[in-house]
Amino acid sequence: KILITGALGQIGSELTVKMRGLYGKDNVIISDIEKKSGKEDLTESGPFEIINVLDAKQISDVVDKYKIDTIVNLAAILSAVGEKNPNLCWQINMTGLYNVLEIAREKGLRIFTPSSIAVFGPNTPKDLTPQDTIMRPTTMYGVTKVSGELLCDYYYKKFGVDTRGVRFPGIISYNTLPGGGTTDYAVHIYYDAVLKKSYTSFIDKGTYMDMMYIPDALDAVINLLEADGSKLIHRNAFNITAMSIEPEDIANSIRKFIPEFRLDYDVDPVRQKIAESWPNSLDDSEARKQWGWKPNYDLDSMTKDMLEKLNMKLNIELNIK
Numbered sequence: 416k417i418l419i420t421g422a423l424g425q426i427g428s429e430l431t432v433k434m435r436g437l438y439g440k441d442n443v444i445i446s447d448i449e450k451k452s453g454k455e456d457l458t459e460s461g462p463f464e465i466i467n468v469l470d471a472k473q474i475s476d477v478v479d480k481y482k483i484d485t486i487v488n489l490a491a492i493l494s495a496v497g498e499k500n501p502n503l504c505w506q507i508n509m510t511g512l513y514n515v516l517e518i519a520r521e522k523g524l525r526i527f528t529p530s531s532i533a534v535f536g537p538n539t540p541k542d543l544t545p546q547d548t549i550m551r552p553t554t555m556y557g558v559t560k561v562s563g564e565l566l567c568d569y570y571y572k573k574f575g576v577d578t579r580g581v582r583f584p585g586i587i588s589y590n591t592l593p594g595g596g597t598t599d600y601a602v603h604i605y606y607d608a609v610l611k612k613s614y615t616s617f618i619d620k621g622t623y624m625d626m627m628y629i630p631d632a633l634d635a636v637i638n639l640l641e642a643d644g645s646k647l648i649h650r651n652a653f654n655i656t657a658m659s660i661e662p663e664d665i666a667n668s669i670r671k672f673i674p675e676f677r678l679d680y681d682v683d684p685v686r687q688k689i690a691e692s693w694p695n696s697l698d699d700s701e702a703r704k705q706w707g708w709k710p711n712y713d714l715d716s717m718t719k720d721m722l723e724k725l726n727m728k729l730n731i732e733l734n735i736k
């Protein structure tokens with residue numbers, strides 16, 4: 416039985432559907448800090464619990480109630496919001512994780528914790544960033560992701576807790592908007608392409624970051640959780656990526672489907688500084704070797720699918736209004 420925390424967010428809302436399809440809805444218990452309107456398709460279609468990850472007893476009670484054996488801990492504050500409220504970012508990302516790890520230690524659970532390219536900082540090698548290298552992030556979010564990786568590896572080595580994780584790049588999806596990250600421009604550009612045939616980017620031209628389409632991100636969670644643990648040399652967390660792109664690359668790809676699409680810039684210095692502190696591209700060969708990581712979507716196939724799905728989604732919403 417799997418418990419997903421933060422299940423109503425960008426990754427969680429689609430991981431819920433995927434996992435319920437694979438394992439059966441009653442085997443995937445989802446939780447979030449509150450019920451969110453518009454998420455009835457998730458909260459009414461299977462077990463849903465309110466969990467504030469800062470309350471260890473709430474987590475423990477749900478684990479006992481449903482006999483959970485695996486927790487996918489997605490509850491988190493992302494990079495840009497984390498710079499606005501670093502204390503909350505530390506509390507949610509670290510105390511939440513600590514509570515989950517302590518329950519996993521007591522009850523012998525398996526834990527998946529997402530890390531991020533945000534673990535890397537300005538003095539990390541920027542191109543084809545290695546799996547094992549310098550990690551001195553300059554955001555509170557990045558500090559919590561490095562700390563989280565170290566804590567998860569500690570719980571594996573010291574207590575034998577089966578912890579696993581991946582360093583997610585920016586994730587692009589059309590179902591649920593991301594919760595305040597730096598890579599969010601790469602999601603909003605597609606929404607505006609459909610709605611306005613133009614987008615004003617808060618990240619500057621020429622700023623490369625790793626990205627991936629959400630179906631590949633969901634496969635990474637499933638495949639790493641199902642991987643034979645005895646074959647894993649690393650645990651927390653694996654570099655994974657599908658593409659290294661900058662805003663102009665996305666615009667050129669969109670123009671293959673919307674020729675008149677226009678991109679201009681109104682750079683946000685805070686998020687630009689964060690983006691520049693992260694790598695241009697990751698080396699994800701260890702994930703490919705140790706558990707068969709392989710993305711299926713490249714930029715153009717992602718763009719094609721995003722525009723098709725957003726056209727349907729936004730036109731339906733527009734027609735309803």
Ligand code: VAH
Nearest residue numbers: 493494531584596597598
């Ligand atoms: C963010 N989308 O921008 C998240 C992620 C790698 C980026 O951590 O904060």
